[in-house]
Amino acid sequence: MSAPRSLVRLAVGVITAVSVMTTAAAPPANASPDDPGLRTKIRSVLRDTRVAQGRTGAIVLDASDGRELVKRHAGWGIIPASNTKIATAVTAMHTLGPGYRFKTEVIRRGRVSSGTLSGNLYLKGYGDPTLRRSDLKKLAGRVHDAGIRTVTGALVADSSFFDNVGYNRTWNTSYADDYYAAKVSGLTLAPDADYDAGTVRINYAPGSAAGKPARISFTPKAARSYLRVSNKATTGKRGTRVTFAASRTYGSATIKLRGKVPRGRSTGHTLITVARPDLYAATVFRAELTRAGVAVRGTTKARATPAGHRTVIARDTSMTLSKLLVPFLKLSNNTHAEALTKAMGTLQGRPGNWADGLSYTRAYLKHLGAPMKHVRLHDGSGLSRGNRLTARGLARVLYRVQRAPWFDAFYAALPVAGNTKRMVGGTLRHRMNGTRAADNARAKTGTLTGVTALSGYVRGRDGRRYVFSMLSNYSGTSPRPVEDEFVRTLAARRR
Structure with a gap:
């Protein structure tokens, strides 16, 4: 079976980009380090029992030429x-481009006469994970500015830009309300x-007396008419x-509130996912x-907006991808990762889905020189425990993306160690x-139970400058402190 045309174009583009981005071929896996002192220090750090008891892969490259200075599995x-x-992130920057923007449209079908739209009004999303109530307020104002005062038909939520598989099949269902x-x-x-898309904020406060119901409200406020809530708090x-x-079981639309909020306690809040993000957004709109x-x-x-005569009467666009990074x-937002993955998938000419989106990620990793033998990708965020990457590949x-034209935006978006x-x-x-690593090291963290x-x-x-990667799976004590010592050792190194 031949590769899809868009993937062939991607592969050609990636190969060209890599040839420009690098001055030499990828260094061999057994490249000799020129700094035996560093190798000794790092190996000492990695002999920690918290590493030895688990499964850890680690590597350090010279960022100037890609040579492997020290490695462990x-x-x-x-x-x-x-x-x-x-x-x-790097695949989206290459594939969609740093100037990529999500959009949301309001579409009418039917004629407008004397302020009345005889037909339906559609709110069509294109995957924007940053859409907020303030954006919907602006869109509503533009509908009014278009001369519409009454809609005789329905308000229709159109989420068909992506497929209808909202929850990745490899995710633990116990995460469903998180x-x-x-x-x-x-x-x-x-x-x-923070753009925690697909969630609603629950605000809670004590009632008038002990034993009375806790006071509950929601942000955005209008979401209450969509939500199904069982309040026993x-x-x-x-x-x-x-x-x-607050909890919501997988497959259920009911949000259950329980527990106690003591008198004298100021208001608190929590976030919980919603069962139908499309209807939630449409209700607020x-x-x-x-x-x-x-x-x-x-x-x-x-429902999807029918093909044929339709008129876009309002449009909202998100920040650029370089800013969304x-x-x-910084905050490791899972929904952003999945929205970008599915957005890449739409380039295949179908509703965005994980399979199509991840095909671009695999292609780009391969042509950046990542060994693919042990790579497994089921999502874009890392929430799936079925994913596998190698320290060498990362x-x-x-190393390779340092010469990409968008590298500065990617680098600036990485968390900065010790900056509060x-x-x-x-x-x-x-x-x-x-x-010495504070306000110096820029790196992406990763956390799951045992990871x-x-x-x-x-x-x-x-x-x-060093490039480093340390990945650990463990069942005992977390080796996270060893990660910090690993980076501190590099930051303190002087030849």
Whole structure:
């Protein structure tokens, strides 16, 4: 079977890019290090019992020429957790381009006469994981500006840009209500500035007296009319601890609230996923239409926009991909990774899906020099425990992309060790603080139960830049502190 034309074009483009990006062929796996002192120090770090008891692959490259300076089981296929996002990010930058933007459209079908649209109004999503209520408010205002005051038909949520498989089949179903495992939809909505798409924020506070129901509200507020909620949360006695919890079982639309919120406690909040991100977004949009002076007489439902005569009356576009990389990588946002993966999949001419999107990721990794024998990819975020990457493969990718025209944006989006500013340090803001790695190392973290990973860049005391990767699967004590020592050793190195 021949490869799809778009993948053939990708492969040719990647080969060309790699030939430009590198001044020499990839270094052989057994390249001799020119710094035996570094090799001795790193091997000493990796002899830690927390590494020896698990399954760890690690490698250090000279960032200037790609030579392997020291390695330990660098070719092992290991569950990478969120280090998978490195592969997703660089592939999206190459395939979609740093200027890529998601969009959302409002489409009418039918004639408008005297302010009345005789037909349906469609809210069509193109996978934007950054869409917020404020964006829907602007879209509603543009519908009003188009002269529409009444819609005789329905408000229709169109999520058909992506397929209807919202929850990856390799994800643990126990994650279903966790904010980091939201369903991936062509039309979705984020309740916060972190762009946690596909979730709603639940705000809780104590009631008027112990034993009374806890006070509950939602962000966005209009989401309440979509949600199915079973509230058994109550007010606890003053001085007791908060036990409030929200849950939603896999396959259910009902959000269950339980536990206690003690008197004297200020308001708290939590995020939970929704069962239908498309209808959630459309419900909030309907409320914004009402506020804008547009009445919809029909119901809110989900369906693809029919082909044929239709008119786009409003459009919203997201930030560029180069800017989206910041919340995506700094905060390790899983939904961003999956939206980008499915967006790449649409280049095959079908609704975006994991299989098509991941074919681009595999192709780009291969042509960047990553050995593919042990690579397994089931998603773009790393939430799947079926994923496998190698430390050598990730390091080669990080080395090769240094010459890509968009590298500066990718590098700037990586978490910065020890920098406590949330959108700078990200998931590394409380690690390696006060060491030579702080405000120096830029790397992607990875975490699942029994999995920790760290891959990126760091400069030694003499200004030499290193590329490093350390992936660990373990069943005992986490080797995460060893990761930090691994990077600190590189940061302190001076030849």
